[in-house]
Amino acid sequence: MNRVGAMTKLIVLPETDTSNPSLSTTDAAAIAAHLSSVGIRFEQWTAGAPLANSADQEAVLAAYAADVARIKAQGFSTVDVARIAGDPTDDAFLTKAAEARSKFLAEHTHADDEVRFFVEGRGAFYLRINGSVHIVICEAGDYLSVPKDTKHWFDMGTRPRFTAIRFFAIEDGWVGNFTGDPIAARFPSFDELVSPAR
Numbered sequence: 359m360n361r362v363g364a365m366t367k368l369i370v371l372p373e374t375d376t377s378n379p380s381l382s383t384t385d386a387a388a389i390a391a392h393l394s395s396v397g398i399r400f401e402q403w404t405a406g407a408p409l410a411n412s413a414d415q416e417a418v419l420a421a422y423a424a425d426v427a428r429i430k431a432q433g434f435s436t437v438d439v440a441r442i443a444g445d446p447t448d449d450a451f452l453t454k455a456a457e458a459r460s461k462f463l464a465e466h467t468h469a470d471d472e473v474r475f476f477v478e479g480r481g482a483f484y485l486r487i488n489g490s491v492h493i494v495i496c497e498a499g500d501y502l503s504v505p506k507d508t509k510h511w512f513d514m515g516t517r518p519r520f521t522a523i524r525f526f527a528i529e530d531g532w533v534g535n536f537t538g539d540p541i542a543a544r545f546p547s548f549d550e551l552v553s554p555a556r
């Protein structure tokens with residue numbers, strides 16, 4: 359499905375040459391096809407429900423009840439909502455946001471698949487597979503399923519705004535197992551990726 363104004367983007371950078379992408383595309387079908395070839399499931403669905411800044415987890419899940427039920431039926435026991443929404447001119451919000459950002463900014467794996475349906479805002483996944491880092495800048499409507507044990511990290515940027523519904527099959531499977539590899543520092547940050555000059 360194509361959406362007007364979609365900014366979802368896939369950039370594939372060799373681990374050893376972060377300045378020369380082997381692929382860079384905003385075409386949804388091309389993104390899905392390439393990610394599928396490396397074991398990542400990517401789809402685009404409709405995500406247009408208006409969410410108030412005050413919307414809590416229940417409100418988000420209610421707004422997307424049909425999608426949640428459909429995905430849960432595929433074998434997920436639990437669902438929750440990760441939501442970072444606030445005033446980017448508010449220092450208290452930015453401090454909280456920086457804490458949230460730092461949690462998964464370094465390379466890690468999980469014992470469970472990392473399954474996300476973005477319903478608002480955006481963020482970037484960096485997936486390290488077969489000698490390349492696959493950067494997926496996700497936006498509202500994007501569904502991404504990263505298999506367990508895949509090395510990856512996530513950058514929401516310094517002024518984050520996103521809402522993602524998360525699906526879990528294993529209790530505590532979301533816990534990050536950090537590899538200790540500083541690879542993330544060599545790759546462009548979310549802010550750099552989405553800056554107008556790039």
Ligand SMILES: [Fe+2]
Nearest residue numbers: 462468472510
């Ligand atoms: Fe993760």
